[in-house]
Amino acid sequence: MASSLATLPQALPSSSIKHSSSLATFRSSFLKFNGSTSINPSSISLTSRGTSYTTIIPRAAAAGSDANEAIANTTFHGLCYVLKDNIDTDQIIPAGAACTFPTNQQERDEIAAHALSGLPDFHKTRYVEPGENRSKYSIIIGGENFGCGSSREHAPVCLGAAGAKAIVAESYARIFFRNSVATGEVFPLESEVRVCEECKTGDTVTIELTETGGLLTNHTTGKNYNLKSIGDAGPVIDAGGIFSYARLMGMIPSLT
DSSP states (O other): OOSOOOOOGGGSOGGGOOOOTTSOOBOOSSSOOSTTOOBOTTSOOOOOSTTHHHHSOOSSOOOOSOHHHHHHTOEEEEEEEEOOSOOBHHHHSOGGGOSSOOOSHHHHHHHHTTTTTTSOTTOOSOSSOTTOSOOSEEEEEOOSSBTBSOOOTHHHHHHHHTTOOEEEESOBOHHHHHHHHHHTOOEEEEBSSOGGGTOOTTOEEEEEEETTEEEEEETTTTEEEEEOOOTTHHHHHHTTSHHHHHHHTTSSOOOO
16 A cells, blocks of 8 residues: 555544645545544554554444444443553553554454553553453543653554543543554543542443533442543544454455
């Protein structure tokens, strides 16, 4: 595939969008846009490094015919794991555990065991218990600049492999957000307020996505929090990543 596939402004967190006057915007004939939305070629690249994107086992199954409607009906429910600001990729997965990219379920299990294992010692509750490769916390809540650090795709992959379905944070490092969309591992959702100060690890929460945003309900405290819309990045994640979405939309040949 010679060219890169751009995405839309909604496919990047609002806090990270930076437009460059030196780059001309363009329109795509094969992605769904609202009205005459223009997109910046620097948004998300489909250029793969090696074969990593084509060999990964995606988290999600392919989306239905009306992907946007399917996202509007998406709900996540479970226990939350709460972090604060500037959770970097070394805390999400230490570099020594990210030497290879998982290409089968056994390798996904191996990388899942290291999810958030680089957190400082004052985090007494482990995201994944020693000897396990699945976490009981399906929703992660963070603060500002979640996923900063390196560009390794292993960060969202290990979280998805360990059972995370969604992350709710105030803001994301641009590359982590892009990798989450490209791999289809987790939904990186933005909160309108500092939810990480209002929730505690082990609280039971529900996330309901709508066409205009979403709602996080903390059943332990009885409080609700509005979430920003993930836009057209949602169907890409739900399809299992950017290549699965491209196949679903007939943009590239199917594997079958």
